[in-house]
Amino acid sequence: MTSRPRIAMVLGDPAGIGPELIARLLADPATSEQAEILLIADRDEWRRGMQVAGVELVLAETDTLGFAPGAPRLYHWELDGKPAYPRGASSAEGGRYSLGTLSLALQLAQSGQADSILFGPLNKSSLHAAGMDHSDELHWFAEQLGYHGxxxxxxxxxxxxxxxxxxxxxxxxxxxxxxxxxxxxxxxxxxxxxxxxxxxxxxxxxxxxxxxxxxxxxxxxxxxxxxxxxxxxxxxxxxxxxxxxxxxxxxxxxxxxxxxxxxxxxxxxxxxxxxxxxxxxxxxxxVTVQGGLPVPITTPAHGTAFDITQQGRADPGATQQAFQIACRMGAQRRAAANA
Structure with a gap:
C-alpha cells in the first residue's frame, strides 16, 4: 500500500485564477512525488489554465473516479451544455461548475478513496447564483458530508x-x-x-x-x-x-x-x-483550512482575483502551501484509518 496521501483536486471557479494556480502546482515535479493526485476538471478548462500559466503537462485521462499510483491523472467532468464561462466575473455557470467538481471530490473522500481535498479559489457570488443557500462553502461542505459536529x-x-x-x-x-x-x-x-x-x-x-x-x-x-x-x-x-x-x-x-x-x-x-x-x-x-470536518479540505486564502485572471501573473505561493497542508493532514488521516 502506498504511503503517499491521495488528494482530490479541483480548479475552483473557472472565471478566476484557480486553473492557472493548479496548473503551476502540478507542473512542479515535486508535487507528484508527495501525493497521488486526481484532478477533477473539464479538460478544456485545465488546458486553458496551463496556457495562461505558460506550462505544459500531459495528464493521463481516466474514466474511473479513483486513484492510481504514478503521475497525476485527470477525470474529465463538464457542465451539461458546456457553457462559455465569463472570465473575470461571477456567474451562475461558474458556481455550478465549482459545486459540481467539488461534489465529486467529496464523494471520493466519503468513500475513503481520497485522504484530503485541495480546491482552487471559489467565488461566493457565483456559488449563491448557482443555488448554494449557505452563507459560505464550509457550511455547504458540512451538509454534503452529512456532518453535524x-x-x-x-x-x-x-x-x-x-x-x-x-x-x-x-x-x-x-x-x-x-x-x-x-x-x-x-x-x-x-x-x-x-x-x-x-x-x-x-x-x-x-x-x-x-x-x-x-x-x-x-x-x-x-x-x-x-x-x-x-x-x-x-x-x-x-x-x-x-x-x-x-x-x-x-x-x-x-x-x-x-x-x-x-x-x-x-x-x-x-x-x-x-x-x-x-x-x-x-x-x-x-491558506484556508475547512476545520473540523471529517476530511481535510484546503484552499489558498486569497480568493479568485478576478482583476488579474487570464494574465499569467498569479502567485502560486498560497496554493503550494495549501498542498503541503493537504499532504500532511491527509497522511495523518490515512494513518489513523489504517491503525
Whole structure:
C-alpha cells in the first residue's frame, strides 16, 4: 500500500485564477512525488489554465473516479451544455461548475478513496447564483458530508494558524454569540487540527472581544464572564491555551518564524479580528483550512482575483502551501484509518 496521501483536486471557479494556480502546482515535479493526485476538471478548462500559466503537462485521462499510483491523472467532468464561462466575473455557470467538481471530490473522500481535498479559489457570488443557500462553502461542505459536529474556517500562514468563534455574520450579532460553548469549541477545534497536522502540543492564544480586553469590565464583560473561564476550562481539558489577550497586540507575539513565536495559533472572536492581521503578514501565502470536518479540505486564502485572471501573473505561493497542508493532514488521516 502506498504511503503517499491521495488528494482530490479541483480548479475552483473557472472565471478566476484557480486553473492557472493548479496548473503551476502540478507542473512542479515535486508535487507528484508527495501525493497521488486526481484532478477533477473539464479538460478544456485545465488546458486553458496551463496556457495562461505558460506550462505544459500531459495528464493521463481516466474514466474511473479513483486513484492510481504514478503521475497525476485527470477525470474529465463538464457542465451539461458546456457553457462559455465569463472570465473575470461571477456567474451562475461558474458556481455550478465549482459545486459540481467539488461534489465529486467529496464523494471520493466519503468513500475513503481520497485522504484530503485541495480546491482552487471559489467565488461566493457565483456559488449563491448557482443555488448554494449557505452563507459560505464550509457550511455547504458540512451538509454534503452529512456532518453535524463543530467546524470552523482556519487560516494558516507559514505555520501560524488562526480560527474564530464567529465567522460570516454581522458585527452587531457577534456579542450574543460569544458563549462558553462556542469559545470552548473553537479552542478545541484548532488544537485538534494542529495535532492532526503533526504538532504534538500546540500553543494557543485566545483573543478578547472588546477594546483593551474590556479594561476590567469598563468596555464590556465578555472577557471576564465568558472568555477567561473558557480558557481555564480548556486548560483543564489538557489544551495548552492562554488568554484572553487584547486583539490589537496579540499578533505582535507571533512575528517571525515558528521558533520565534510565543504561540502556534490564535483564536479570535470574529472574522476581521484575525483576517486583517494574518493577511497583512502574508496575503499571497495564506491558506484556508475547512476545520473540523471529517476530511481535510484546503484552499489558498486569497480568493479568485478576478482583476488579474487570464494574465499569467498569479502567485502560486498560497496554493503550494495549501498542498503541503493537504499532504500532511491527509497522511495523518490515512494513518489513523489504517491503525
Amino acid at each position: 463543530n467546524f470552523c474556517e482556519f487560516n494558516v500562514l507559514d505555520g501560524l494558524w488562526t480560527s474564530r468563534v464567529t465567522s460570516h455574520v454581522a458585527l452587531k450579532d457577534v456579542p450574543a454569540m460569544i458563549t462558553p460553548a462556542r469559545v470552548g469549541a473553537a479552542i478545541d477545534l484548532i488544537d485538534q487540527a494542529l495535532r492532526r497536522a503533526g504538532m504534538a502540543s500546540p500553543r494557543i492564544a485566545v483573543c478578547g472581544l472588546n477594546p483593551h480586553n474590556g479594561d476590567n469590565g469598563a468596555f464590556g464583560r465578555e472577557e471576564i464572564d465568558v472568555i477567561a473561564p473558557s480558557v481555564t476550562a480548556a486548560r483543564e481539558r489538557g489544551v495548552n491555551a492562554e488568554g484572553p489577550f487584547p486583539a490589537d497586540t496579540i499578533f505582535l507575539k507571533v512575528q517571525g518564524g515558528p521558533s520565534q513565536r510565543q504561540f502556534d495559533a490564535i483564536v479570535t472572536m470574529y472574522h476581521d479580528q484575525g483576517q486583517i492581521g494574518i493577511k497583512l503578514m502574508g496575503f499571497s501565502r495564506g
